[in-house]
Amino acid sequence: MSSIDIRHAHSLPVDGARKAIEDVAAKLSERFGLQSNWVGDVLxxxxxxxxxxxxxxxxxxxxxxxxxxxxxxxxxxxxxEIQRVLKEKLG
Incomplete structure (x- = not known):
């Protein structure tokens, strides 16, 4: 089993970052068929x-x-793909 650990900086306000993360999840869902849900500040x-x-x-x-x-x-x-989408959505 492999693991991924990525940190990506952003300068967005919380609401903007939350929307961007939802966009990231949507892209990953399209690409890899993932399901997602928020628990606090964790998707x-x-x-x-x-x-x-x-x-x-x-x-x-x-x-x-x-x-x-x-x-x-x-x-x-x-x-x-995760890094590409993070850069696209979070800058």
């Missing part, structure tokens, strides 16, 4: 072969995920 997501969270912190977001066997082989691609 939990899961799907076939992945389980993780995007935590909204002051000035940054912290993405963590555990990848199952099949997605572990594509860790670089999954990580790259």
């Amino acid at each position: 939990n997501f899961n799907g076939s072969g992945v389980d993780g969270a995007i935590e909204l912190q002051p000035g940054q977001v912290h993405v963590t995920a555990k990848l199952g066997f099949l997605l572990s082989a594509m860790k670089g691609m999954v990580e790259g």
